[in-house]
Amino acid sequence: MDYKEGDIVRVVKEGREYTGIVMPSRTDKIVLKLKSGYNVGLSLDGTKVELLERAPQPPKPARREHPHRPGLPSISILSTGGTIASRVDYRTGAVSSQFTADDILDAIPELEEMANFKGRVLSMIFSEDMEASTWQSLARAAYEEIKNGADGVIVTHGTDTMGYTAAALSFMIRTPVPIVLVGAQRSSDRPSSDNAMNMLCAAEVAKSDIAGVTVVMHGATSDDYCYVHRGTKVRKLHTSMRTAFQSVNVPPIAKVDYATRKITPITGYTKRGEQELKLMDNMEARCALVKFYPGMSPDIIEYYMEKGYRGIVLEGTGLGHVSTKWIPVIKKATDAGMVFVMASQCMNGRICDRVYSTGIDLLKAGVVEGEDMLPETALVKLMWALGQARDAEEAKRMMKTVYAGEIEWRSTI
Incomplete structure (x- = not known):
């Protein structure tokens, strides 16, 4: 339909008339914002739609020149979308990713x-649409920018899965310069x-x-740091x-004062130039994160085996437990070559x-302890390890090796 x-359209459905603004819809229904401010979704079957007014075309803003300034460092911005690269169309209420680096x-x-x-626009998507292939493309782009002389790289990213992407880049790139992921909780046009x-x-x-x-x-909560x-x-x-983002099991690396831009270190970190640039971007996407709950059937493990998955991170209770009914199924899967890593549902x-007999039996079944890794970090690391390793045993050894500060051997928090 046109x-x-x-x-602005008028829709007639089953004798009733609706007039409103056409909203974005990912279904086969037409969604209208009515004058009341409420939205209504209507099936197109037996529906008459009459166009009343075309949406006005917003004027294109004049593009400013961004001249090169001698003596300043060179920073590459890789845009992937997300709220930091979004604005709200207050006419329709839709939020869209549309900001480039310029x-x-x-x-x-x-x-x-x-x-x-x-800047380079790699994608303009919300972060829930990220997947392993997107992380690989991003890692390769960051590698190319650094290889070509960038003194630092900024990745603009949606906040919902930014932790996954940050972990993926941490394993795929050894970088002598900063790679900084940044996002926003509120779109740019909000006060x-x-x-x-x-x-x-x-x-x-x-x-x-x-x-x-x-x-x-x-x-x-204020604009302090x-x-x-x-x-x-x-x-x-x-x-x-x-203030949604926090470091888990460790303090943050540093604090940046907004007014003065002064960086105050809090913990140790790898310094600029201390490691050589290296790209290790092979990833095995056939991995899953399974959160255990009381009464959960171990059939889910059988399902992933049938689908050809190579690794599973179990998000277990407390110190790392699942039902004892799961142990024979896990043993069967590890004997078939799957890699299991245990993470905890506890935040810290x-x-x-x-400690407990269930845990000892899980170890005997071949489960790898994930130490203090976040479940999402463990998942991404497992995907990376299976992409690098020659076999399951090597992947298990890699899961116990520290590559990017993902494991702290001594708990302080």
């Missing part, structure tokens, strides 16, 4: 005083947006001597607060399957 998002520089002109920026502060703090870290993969996000989190130890712990602490 209408698109943003158009859009970010136009919106935050202070960035140009800090470095020379160039409470955190995108400018997060981006400016991320740029400061990208210029700094903090090498490796980090996540930079708000550290306080950002924290620098290790890419393998950070999790989004709140759905909407600007570490796995220890040598």
Whole structure:
């Protein structure tokens, strides 16, 4: 039918008439925003749609020039989408990813005083649409930028799965310069947006001597400072607060004062130039994260075996437990070549399957203790390890080896 998002239409359905603005829809229904502000979804079967008014075409903003400034470091911005690269169309209420690196520089002109920026749009998606192949493309792009002389790389990313991507990059790239992931909890056109502060703090870290993969996000409810989190130890712990990101089982690496841009180290870190650039981007996507709950059937393991999966991270209770009914099925799967890693549903602490008999039996069945790794970090590491290893036994050894600060052998929190 001859209408698109943003158009005003009249819909007649079963004798009733609806007039409103066409909203985005991922189903076979037409969704309208009514004058009341409420939305209604209508099946197109037996529906008459009349176009009343075309959506106005927004004027294209004038593009500012971004001249090269001698003496400033070179920073590459890799755009993947997400809220930091989104704006709200208040006419329809839709949120869309549409900012490029140049859009970010136009919106935050202070960035140009800090470095020379160039950008690449790798994707314009929300972070729930990320997958292993996306991480690989991102790792290769970051590798190319650093190889071509970038002094630092900033990755703009949606917040919901940013921890997964940060972990994936941490394992796939050994980097002598900073790779900083940054996002926003509020879109750029909202008064409470955190995108400018997060981006400016991320740029400061990208210029700094903090090498490796980090996540930079708000550290306080006010616009006071950002924290620098290790890419393998950070999790989004709140759905909407600007302070959602926190380091788990370790303190943050550093604190960035927003007013002064001063970076104050909190823990040790790999410094700029201490390691050589290396790309190790093979990933095995046939891995799963399974969260155990009381009464859960072990049939799920049989399902993944039948589907050809090569590894599973079990998110067990407490010190790392699942029902004793699961143990024979896990043993059958490990004998068939699958790799199992145990993580905990608890936010803090570490796995220890040598305390209770269930844990001891899990170890005998071939399960690898995930130590204090976050479940999502363990999943990404397992995908990476199976992509690098020659066989399951080598992958198991890799899961017990520290590559990117993902395991702390001594628990302090």
